[in-house]
């Protein structure tokens with residue numbers, strides 16, 4: 607019941623834009639899914655209409671990019687991590703100067719390719735999609751092909767990694783193998799790698815250390831604790847902070863930022879999810895980045911401009927983009 611009433615009152619509208627970053631201060635959202643924001647917003651708009659809430663506009667990719675630029679978020683790395691979305695991210699990067707792409711087969715996708723994984727421990731049926739008929743090897747070959755064909759657009763392999771949130775033992779090993787294949791690919795191509803790590807800190811670190819991490823390894827939407835941040839610092843890995851670093855219970859994430867410092871920290875939305883405070887639960891989009899920068903600035907006791915410049919510099923160093 608509590609759940610239902612919460613849902614009923616959910617606000618589907620867009621959060622107001624934050625104050626723009628100071629003039630001449632520009633940042634890059636180094637991990638987002640703008641291609642997914644549009645259909646997500648469409649669903650929100652539809653729900654609002656059904657509930658008799660005020661109209662929720664559906665913005666195009668161009669409009670979302672303009673909104674972001676108007677608050678100082680002048681670039682994005684759009685992540686395509688399902689086989690049918692790879693080319694969408696590449697096309698967006700081809701059409702816009704300050705858009706780049708990160709490509710991979712997401713860990714939760716990797717296990718479905720070739721219909722390999724058994725259901726997880728929760729017994730939920732596997733949701734196969736038509737593209738899961740393709741073997742994992744062939745799907746990853748497409749990531750490889752696009753990265754080589756569009757070297758100016760594809761600046762990272764990601765998101766790859768492990769996700770043990772609802773994953774059974776068989777899928778766990780398939781994920782690990784898929785992760786290893788991505789590590790090898792990132793190293794072969796000399797590209798940075800963006801890691802998705804959900805409830806799998808130990809397994810991800812084990813695998814990175816066993817195989818040897820790519821030179822530029824990024825934990826996207828970092829969710830670890832102090833101990834993990836120390837390991838990352840010792841290996842020169844990078845942490846990318848999303849809206850979760852503004853959530854009340856996440857002292858470990860904030861302390862991790864202090865440990866690695868700005869020269870190993872970046873900022874992201876992971877939109878349409880993980881909207882920063884005070885708008886948690888609304889639709890996320892790159893224009894929301896300044897809220898997360900503010901949480902980082904509060905954590906580091908610095909100005910938002912200093913944090914913006916620091917993360918920008920790190921982004922430039924990791925991906926070689928302006």
Ligand SMILES: [Zn+2]
Nearest residue numbers: 637685765876
């Ligand atoms: Zn993501």
